[in-house]
Amino acid sequence: MLEDVLDKIICGDSLYLMKEIPSESINLIITSPPYYKQRDYGMGIGNENRFDDYIENLCNIFHECVRVLRNDGSIIFNIGDKYENSSLLLAPYRFALEAIRRESVKLVNNITWVKLNPTPRQFKRRLVSSTEPFFHFVKSDDYYYDIDAFMDYPNKKRIDRNNGNIGKKYFDLIEQSFLSDEEKSMAKKELLDVIQEVKSGKLDSFRMKIRGIHSQPFGGQEGGRKIQLEKKGFTIIRIHGNSLKRDVIECPVETIKGGKHPAVYPEYIVTQFMKLLTKEDDIVLDPFIGSGTTAIVCKKLKRHYIGFEINPEYCEYAEKRLNDIQSQFVMEFY
Template sequence: MYTTEVDINSIICGDCYEELHDLPSDSVDLVVTSPPYFQQREYAGGEGIGNEKNIDEYVFNLVKIFRQCVRVVKPTGTIVFNVGDKYINGSLMLVPYRFALGVQQLKLVKLVNELTWVKLNPTPKQDQRKLISSTEPFFIFAKSNDYYFNREAFLEYKDKYCNGNKKMPGNDLGKKYYELINNSELTTEQKRLAVKELDAVIADVRNGTLDSFRMKIKGIHALPYGGQAGGRLTQINTKGFTIIKIYGNSLKRDVIESTVESIKGNIHPAVYPEFIVQEIIKMLTKEGDVVLDPFLGSGTTAVVAKRMKRNYIGIEIHPDYVAYAEQRLTETPSTYSCELFV
């Protein structure tokens, strides 16, 4: 049963596998979701995904739902699944990777990245013979090579994640390199050029354009291996030095740090961080795009989407969580006008 009209900016209460069939094909820009862990938590009522008897059945059900997500996503769209692991008899079950391999076998999407969430406040475990699990993957899948990807938008909150934690450079910034240049085997002309470029790069660090830098000087530092013509090795051989510029957050890594969220009064036991959802939405959508979460829980995805002037569709099996998510949404401001999703 396929309908052509679905209200956007609404939450559907029901089983996502069934409800996804009512969404038109190629109509959603981003799916971002966190399905229940395998046999991990008792959500209100104990129904739904996660209560299967074995992992194969759990992965089979997840992949079935994933397949529907692929259908509803536009060719330029992406699908992000956050899947948690599970210990059974003291051994990790590699649940996220079983899921990712199951998806790969569909041959419908490309796995673009495994974004690792580093939990800054992981739950301490009693087992003294294991390290504390403190990471979880967010798998980013694309439906085609033409997927929307605004890499620059990812983790751009420099105040909090870069400059805020950075010490101001001291007066001795680069002092070591001036000494090394002076004592090096470079010719006078090479030394003059090296000092000139070093002055410029230090000025960039001081005015905040650059995060930091490294310098390699002929006869002093180990030479880089291989590389292309015009690369670092060539520069060292011709100029006698090379300067490696480091641009802080513009080095967009597949890692994101965040605390495990606990929102005061939230009735849901497994909320994922608004910050991570925000960074994913920023990178993978534009204003006015449609974001779908088939396991909406307490509504985090919809709340962030609304705040960021994106449209949302949520599906959640438990009416209590639907009601709670709706309440969160009424308290979330957005200046974007809602339209009908046809």
């Protein structure tokens, strides 16, 4: 019964525990399975002798994830890569390829986590790895998706800060220019429109080029900026910045003071996905919950959680972290 495991962290092997979950009952599965030969958690997946066995084990779990997922639900898998004999295994992508080959799922996005504080190692013959993929899989095109809730914070801040004087210098430049009266009035109208887009949060910012004042853009196609500058007397370059919902999340690696788990994934990223892909009271499952990050975000955002973890010490640690937070507490940056 689903109620028996709801809002609990269950200690055990997720492959077996998943069998207890009814089909099509979960809104979101978000998880970071053990990476291949990255850490010795003492048990469970990740230390298979053969890489293919690791992929096989992940695919077996993934099969169960697909079974328990609702038709309008989503699966987010975060997997890191590994070097073997100085060569990347491409582990995340080999898993993703196998997943879409075996299961009836669609891969909506491969979202790149850019680590702002990667481990500062210097290699002589390669660059420091500082990204990891988060794969977003769905079963149908009807998946729940609240795009406005995703990464909404940075835009609001930026817009408030700029509100007063956006575009003022361009009004002055239009007046000073040698554009005809008709061109000037068209330029002011389009300038007002783009300022509105910035204020409403649709755009991050913009630049304007005015004939005779700014340099001409290089190259370009027929109908491009150069032509606009010649024919209309101006061109407006829209800058989407953070307001464009891109498949990139920049965020530091999480470190918890005195933490007992070596591979905690960032609350910030989990929060963004949960806001994008679930509503309050939805059910979120993490089959490799480790230190309990997924459950913590659920508690803060008022979602139900189910967490599986094979290592009893981590189960205990996750429970402790959960008890330490208040369900009403929502950190400011959410």
